Amino acid sequence: MGSMKSCLTLLVFALSPLALSAQAPVPPAPQLQAMEQTLGNWKGKGTVTMAPGVPPMEWTAKSTVTKIMDGHAYQDDMEIEIGMPTPLVFRNITAWDSTVDTMVSISMSNMGNFSQSNPYWVDANTMVYSGTSLEQGVVVTDRTVVQYMEDKFHFKTDRSIAGGDFFTYLKGEYHRAEKADAVAASSIKAAMMPSPPQLKVFEGMAGNWMIAGKMSPEPGAPHIEVKGKETIEMILGGQVVFSDLIGEPSAELPITYKGQYYQFWDPAKKRISGFWISNMGEFVPDQSYVMEDGTIVTLHAGVNKGAPMAQRSMTAPDGKGGYSLTNWTLMGQSDPQQTFIGYLKRAQL
Numbered sequence: 001m002g003s004m005k006s007c008l009t010l011l012v013f014a015l016s017p018l019a020l021s022a023q024a025p026v027p028p029a030p031q032l033q034a035m036e037q038t039l040g041n042w043k044g045k046g047t048v049t050m051a052p053g054v055p056p057m058e059w060t061a062k063s064t065v066t067k068i069m070d071g072h073a074y075q076d077d078m079e080i081e082i083g084m085p086t087p088l089v090f091r092n093i094t095a096w097d098s099t100v101d102t103m104v105s106i107s108m109s110n111m112g113n114f115s116q117s118n119p120y121w122v123d124a125n126t127m128v129y130s131g132t133s134l135e136q137g138v139v140v141t142d143r144t145v146v147q148y149m150e151d152k153f154h155f156k157t158d159r160s161i162a163g164g165d166f167f168t169y170l171k172g173e174y175h176r177a178e179k180a181d182a183v184a185a186s187s188i189k190a191a192m193m194p195s196p197p198q199l200k201v202f203e204g205m206a207g208n209w210m211i212a213g214k215m216s217p218e219p220g221a222p223h224i225e226v227k228g229k230e231t232i233e234m235i236l237g238g239q240v241v242f243s244d245l246i247g248e249p250s251a252e253l254p255i256t257y258k259g260q261y262y263q264f265w266d267p268a269k270k271r272i273s274g275f276w277i278s279n280m281g282e283f284v285p286d287q288s289y290v291m292e293d294g295t296i297v298t299l300h301a302g303v304n305k306g307a308p309m310a311q312r313s314m315t316a317p318d319g320k321g322g323y324s325l326t327n328w329t330l331m332g333q334s335d336p337q338q339t340f341i342g343y344l345k346r347a348q349l
Contacts, residue, residue, distance in 0.1 A: 213342015
């Protein structure tokens with residue numbers, strides 16, 4: 001399933017055979033059970049060392065971890081104070097990628113930093129993960145160990161900058177906190193730097209939308225009518241485009257489909273990267289490109305029912321404030337087939 005921002009809902013329906021085939025809620029992957037101990041509000045403190053030989057700085061933070069998408073994903077909103085006028089704000093999404101049977105975590109921040117890692121629970125209370133990303137044009141590799149106890153956890157992150165020796169970058173400890181210490185919803189919008197110009201096209205899409213169209217779950221299958229609603233907004237100070245979708249139940253899909261879509265400018269790959277999560281257990285990465293006429297083209301390749309597949313979705317301005325939506329899919333050795341056609345219009349939700 002692949003999508004794009006304004007095509008978020010298109011993605012949900014047009015690229016989701018799981019959604020169409022489901023007649024009852026899908027249970028979360030059992031591998032996510034260890035994440036239960038991370039839920040709740042936390043307050044922490046520790047130190048950060050920006051480079052070898054540099055004196056450490058102290059930080060304080062609060063974190064709120066919630067279960068979303070009916071338990072198929074975990075959201076960690078974190079606010080860090082380190083002596084700057086605006087706090088550092090992070091949103092981390094952890095889900096299970098069933099196509100490769102691996103836990104995946106995406107970290108996004110109001111500094112425009114993004115990273116992906118694969119957390120592993122090496123025992124019931126210890127999580128280890130690592131990842132490589134770009135920070136202000138410099139390659140950094142982080143390796144983190146987190147150990148949970150009854151009402152606290154402590155962690156240490158070792159970092160290598162541009163292939164150099166690892167050093168202790170971050171360390172600290174968190175304790176369970178009260179509901180009053182939860183990270184406020186308004187904090188997730190705190191700006192620290194200008195929004196990337198590559199996301200400018202999405203700013204005009206903020207607001208409420210409704211979608212309708214005809215979709216086929218896979219090439220050759222009959223088309224059915226689908227409808228849904230979504231809300232689009234810029235978060236993390238304009239560094240991330242966030243879409244929240246509710247798909248209407250129907251005779252073919254008798255459950256309420258829920259999805260969330262994140263997009264951001266990826267400086268390492270010089271493209272708009274995104275990922276989709278849903279209450280059907282989907283985790284779907286994709287990439288988008290903005291054409292000269294304002295059309296957004298989104299690409300996704302993966303595996304569907306054991307067969308290799310590729311999809312191209314297009315969201316094109318219709319000149320009336322809405323968008324036309326189309327999706328083409330290739331599966332196995334089949335020719336390309338149109339699996340969705342529809343439209344997106346402004347709505348009062």
